[in-house]
Amino acid sequence: MDPSRLKDNKSITGHYSSVDDEDLEDVLDDSEVEELFQQQLPAGVGEGDHRIFIVHPDVKWGSKKQHLTTAELQMAEAVGLVNTLQNWTVVDKIILSTKTPEKKRIFGKGNFQTLTERIRKTPGITAVFVNVERLSALSERELQEAWGVKVFDRYTVVLHIFRCNARTKEAKLQISLAEIPLLRSRLKNEIAHLDQQGGGSRYIMGSGETLMEVQQRLLKERELKIRSALERLRKKRHLLRSQRKLKDFPIVSVMGYTNCGKTTLIKALTGDAGLEPKDQLFATLDVTVHAGRLPSHMTVLYVDTIGFLSQLPHQLIDSFSATLEDVAHSDLLVHVRDVSHPETVNQKVNVLNVLKSLQIPERLMNSIIEVHNKIDLIQEYECPDSDAVPVSALRELGLDELKLRVQETIMKSTGKQTLSLKVQLDSPQLGWLYKEATVQEVDDVGDDCTATVKVIISTAAYGRYRKLFPDT
Ligand SMILES: Nc1nc2c(ncn2[C@@H]2O[C@H](COP(=O)(O)OP(=O)(O)OP(=O)(O)O)[C@@H](O)[C@H]2O)c(=O)[nH]1
Ligand SMILES: [Mg+2]
Numbered sequence: 001m002d003p004s005r006l007k008d009n010k011s012i013t014g015h016y017s018s019v020d021d022e023d024l025e026d027v028l029d030d031s032e033v034e035e036l037f038q039q040q041l042p043a044g045v046g047e048g049d050h051r052i053f054i055v056h057p058d059v060k061w062g063s064k065k066q067h068l069t070t071a072e073l074q075m076a077e078a079v080g081l082v083n084t085l086q087n088w089t090v091v092d093k094i095i096l097s098t099k100t101p102e103k104k105r106i107f108g109k110g111n112f113q114t115l116t117e118r119i120r121k122t123p124g125i126t127a128v129f130v131n132v133e134r135l136s137a138l139s140e141r142e143l144q145e146a147w148g149v150k151v152f153d154r155y156t157v158v159l160h161i162f163r164c165n166a167r168t169k170e171a172k173l174q175i176s177l178a179e180i181p182l183l184r185s186r187l188k189n190e191i192a193h194l195d196q197q198g199g200g201s202r203y204i205m206g207s208g209e210t211l212m213e214v215q216q217r218l219l220k221e222r223e224l225k226i227r228s229a230l231e232r233l234r235k236k237r238h239l240l241r242s243q244r245k246l247k248d249f250p251i252v253s254v255m256g257y258t259n260c261g262k263t264t265l266i267k268a269l270t271g272d273a274g275l276e277p278k279d280q281l282f283a284t285l286d287v288t289v290h291a292g293r294l295p296s297h298m299t300v301l302y303v304d305t306i307g308f309l310s311q312l313p314h315q316l317i318d319s320f321s322a323t324l325e326d327v328a329h330s331d332l333l334v335h336v337r338d339v340s341h342p343e344t345v346n347q348k349v350n351v352l353n354v355l356k357s358l359q360i361p362e363r364l365m366n367s368i369i370e371v372h373n374k375i376d377l378i379q380e381y382e383c384p385d386s387d388a389v390p391v392s393a394l395r396e397l398g399l400d401e402l403k404l405r406v407q408e409t410i411m412k413s414t415g416k417q418t419l420s421l422k423v424q425l426d427s428p429q430l431g432w433l434y435k436e437a438t439v440q441e442v443d444d445v446g447d448d449c450t451a452t453v454k455v456i457i458s459t460a461a462y463g464r465y466r467k468l469f470p471d472t
Helices: 003-007 030-037 064-084 109-121 137-147 154-165 169-196 211-247 262-270 314-329 344-357 362-366 399-414 429-436 459-468
Strands: 050-059 088-098 127-130 150-152 251-256 288-293 299-304 332-338 369-373 416-424 438-443 450-458
Touching: 030 169, 030 211, 050 064, 064 088, 064 127, 064 154, 088 109, 109 137, 127 137, 137 150, 137 169, 150 154, 154 169, 169 211, 251 262, 251 314, 251 344, 262 288, 262 299, 262 332, 262 369, 262 399, 332 344, 332 362, 332 399, 369 399, 399 416, 416 429, 416 459, 429 438, 429 450, 429 459, 450 459
Parallel strands: 050 088, 050 127, 127 150, 251 299, 251 332, 332 369
Antiparallel strands: 288 299, 416 450, 438 450
């Protein structure tokens, strides 16, 4: 079947997984989603332009040189996050050593004083980005009071990037869910603050509830609403998935660190012009599916997924796990790596760890195809791993080799085989094979009205074929 025709077939390629918004009209209406997606964070992240001062608290470990490189790379990643956002600029940055990040105070007294002076002296900054996964609500407030500007952590910044990139209902709901823990800790903090002034724990007149209890109840209700909406989407997705299974197209999930080139690769493999790769972190937030053809003419569906990030707050991953759940149902995983990136090895470890935490079946983990992308940026790239496939998605190099590897692995994992069958041309056999298997070649049309047909066929389909046409 021609893959370009497939693209129009919603039940197959449509976003079977993240689910296309059109498919969801009957499940969720726009106003419900928009209500849940309204900006809830009082942190001021989303308000206008930001001129950012980045502080990376660095925990000492390993040799001096080793740890310094890591800290610098982590700082570079933080700068990358800020630059992803339109209207955000980095004004200044500093790496400061710290003892343990778990301590109540992040910085020692001396360091903190130096930092405070420097921040106060830097003109025009609107916020400080402290590059830790999560600041406690208490430290956030203390730092904000000391520095007189907004203070963001990694969770807040990443969430904000997600929020800016969210397009579909499902992505929006997942983001709203990821905000709940933040809202909950902020609430605690606000109430503690009010309590100091003698307000938060008082009963609201006549209700029998304190202000804290009312707010907590509202938050719980919001969380339940989001979860129930997501559950409705999940059911719909399962339905679409079972429809796809009937068609029996193998699924190839393309995973990898953010910005490694997943979308570009799928675009190159499928020629799907609708895909938009971007030099941006988390450009893809929705799982979408695209049909492509292998050398044997077999059609496979490539699934484009959300990228990973080191120290991506795990609560954020939890919120997106429903989408990633589909990855576990693939026939094959392709792990794309940006080998031109200085942190490529750490990125690989990170991706594999996330995959482990998603409980991907053993057979899938063992058959991952590792793709080394962006080799055009390295002079005469020598692939250190003979099992990996070097490519340049952008320059379309190495793609034939990759397609062959995908084909070979898919044939193994799906139990498909290539067979040459003698077919009676005046019987419905050929039509049946076109429908239920992949016909590669029709040869040797003889005088006796027979032909040799080369097909890729699953064991189950071949069983049915033998039953239907026992005499051949
Ligand atoms: N030089 C070079 N650049 C590439 C290659 N592949 C992708 N890129 C660039 O890398 C950037 C990111 O590409 P995407 O395909 O959007 O990456 P992604 O992995 O889908 O990123 P997210 O969806 O944000 O996780 C874009 O600017 C691409 O043009 C390649 O082979 N060579
Ligand atoms: Mg992408």
